Amino acid sequence: MLDLLENPFRLGLRQERVPEPQILTIFGASGDLTHRKLIPALYQMRLDRRLPPEITIVGVARRDWSHEYFREHSKQGIEEFGNGIQDETAWNEFAKGLYYCSGDIDKPESYQKLKAFLGELDTERRTMGNRVFYLSVAPNFFPEAIKQLGSAGMLNDPQKHRLVIEKPFGRDLSSARVLNRVVRQHCQEQQVYRIDHYLGKETVQNLLVLRFANAIFEPLWNRNYIDHIQITVAETVGVEDRAGYYESAGALRDMIQNHLMQVFCLTAMEPPNSLDADSIRTEKVKVLEATRLADVNNLNRSAIRGQYQSGWMKGEQIPGYREEPGVAPGSVTSSFVAMKFMVDNWRWKDVPFYLRTGKRLPKKVSEIAVQFKEVPWLIFQSASRQANPNVLTFQIYPNEGISLQFEAKMPGADLRTRTENMDFNYQEAFGVKSSDAYDRLLIDCMLGDQTLFTRSDEVEEAWRIVTPALSDWEANTDPNSISLYEAGTWGPLAAEDLINDDGRKWHRS
Ligand SMILES: NC(=O)C1=CN([C@@H]2O[C@H](COP(=O)(O)OP(=O)(O)OC[C@H]3O[C@@H](n4cnc5c(N)ncnc54)[C@H](OP(=O)(O)O)[C@@H]3O)[C@@H](O)[C@H]2O)C=CC1
Numbered sequence: 001m002l003d004l005l006e007n008p009f010r011l012g013l014r015q016e017r018v019p020e021p022q023i024l025t026i027f028g029a030s031g032d033l034t035h036r037k038l039i040p041a042l043y044q045m046r047l048d049r050r051l052p053p054e055i056t057i058v059g060v061a062r063r064d065w066s067h068e069y070f071r072e073h074s075k076q077g078i079e080e081f082g083n084g085i086q087d088e089t090a091w092n093e094f095a096k097g098l099y100y101c102s103g104d105i106d107k108p109e110s111y112q113k114l115k116a117f118l119g120e121l122d123t124e125r126r127t128m129g130n131r132v133f134y135l136s137v138a139p140n141f142f143p144e145a146i147k148q149l150g151s152a153g154m155l156n157d158p159q160k161h162r163l164v165i166e167k168p169f170g171r172d173l174s175s176a177r178v179l180n181r182v183v184r185q186h187c188q189e190q191q192v193y194r195i196d197h198y199l200g201k202e203t204v205q206n207l208l209v210l211r212f213a214n215a216i217f218e219p220l221w222n223r224n225y226i227d228h229i230q231i232t233v234a235e236t237v238g239v240e241d242r243a244g245y246y247e248s249a250g251a252l253r254d255m256i257q258n259h260l261m262q263v264f265c266l267t268a269m270e271p272p273n274s275l276d277a278d279s280i281r282t283e284k285v286k287v288l289e290a291t292r293l294a295d296v297n298n299l300n301r302s303a304i305r306g307q308y309q310s311g312w313m314k315g316e317q318i319p320g321y322r323e324e325p326g327v328a329p330g331s332v333t334s335s336f337v338a339m340k341f342m343v344d345n346w347r348w349k350d351v352p353f354y355l356r357t358g359k360r361l362p363k364k365v366s367e368i369a370v371q372f373k374e375v376p377w378l379i380f381q382s383a384s385r386q387a388n389p390n391v392l393t394f395q396i397y398p399n400e401g402i403s404l405q406f407e408a409k410m411p412g413a414d415l416r417t418r419t420e421n422m423d424f425n426y427q428e429a430f431g432v433k434s435s436d437a438y439d440r441l442l443i444d445c446m447l448g449d450q451t452l453f454t455r456s457d458e459v460e461e462a463w464r465i466v467t468p469a470l471s472d473w474e475a476n477t478d479p480n481s482i483s484l485y486e487a488g489t490w491g492p493l494a495a496e497d498l499i500n501d502d503g504r505k506w507h508r509s
């Protein structure tokens, strides 16, 4: 493989700073996220020397594992979900810094045991009292874990102690406020990293670069040129073995309130004064404050929920959501949500933002499609009778990149046009696969950079916007009140109507 300095595509890709030695304590160490994402990301970062040799990871969960078992389990996770071990010597060195400390979030004695253990490790691993506590557990545990960590004196040094909180942050506006209050009682905002892994994705960050490092887009980025914007996160997987969590969350809490709304913020916000964490977060809050569901008096015009029923995908029969293990037979949990937002400000008046996400859809795809207005008068013949409008698409998954759809002249004597694409592909351009979002976010947290993490007021504003739909859906538990869609299709018909009624259609990538 070419060295960073030799490969011209990779110039400038070197990470500037390596975090100080520290101990990362993961609550929920035996869970899915730790196994599939966090440990593989941490190992890869150490392999790439983006983490110091002293990096130490302590897993916490109730089950009675040994350090050795946690190491073996982690190794298997890296083989299955990461880039593999690659180098046994490097693995052995990394594994020496992996520890397990069984404990129950609800029990104060677990924190005393953990505190003593971290103290011992500090001396052994030379980690200088630097601590990150990562709450990779179900959201209902967040308040208790924070209270207990605070009471045990483990969050009392704002310079050395950091707290990472997974999503969803609360389950509605009032619980998010309570959680923020708990956070404020036990630590300062500068210590808190509310994580949203979509902010760690390269194309999501590329949105900022495209908008604010290029002069040509900003003049067009408003109601004069943009017809509407669509944000889609479609998944082929179903609820898998996460019904315990998903039944009480649903697609609105699991995806829209956090991932899709963060992407929405970066698309719609005003230019920040600088890249400073608070400049960006302040602009995100401002655009959220101006945002509402399109029509709260007629929710069918702005918020659609759906649930997959049995269907066929890749020749295989897929069970319906209500037949999945752990799901109640009459469940009205949504596995699909589509929403229409309006932003009441000068830039976006009358420009709808359509957001949709769902499980068991035909394709795994995440993208932002910015559709421009049609030309006022077409003087050419078009292959499709009518010229297609320009669409700028940010492809978050798969094939991270950006493409611009435009009309081009077809060969021949006639002046006829056809729709073509100008493509930028991240991997081809830079000669590297984009790294996993968790790498970037874990490093940023260890370096004390909060730019890609959400602030308390941001989370609360996001909850405020979706509250009318959330309240209506919570109140309506009739199994027939949710629109059904066959697994392997693009969601319920009501979601098509949401956009078709405005004379528009969902972008198909
Ligand atoms: N999985 C994913 O792809 C993603 C998950 N997330 C978020 O990450 C968090 C974790 O999710 P996930 O890993 O899927 O969840 P899992 O259900 O797989 O894991 C939960 C973990 O919590 C531990 N746990 C449960 N109760 C206690 C307790 N009383 N004391 C101590 N530990 C406890 C469990 O271990 P034990 O039973 O041994 O105690 C287990 O390690 C959630 O907030 C989720 O929303 C975010 C993005 C993606």
Ligand SMILES: O=C1O[C@H](COP(=O)(O)O)[C@@H](O)[C@H](O)[C@H]1O
Pocket: 233, 235, 254, 255, 366, 397
């Ligand atoms: O946070 C979550 O995200 C995943 C989708 O993430 P992606 O990076 O694969 O697009 C989703 O499957 C899960 O339900 C949700 O909790």
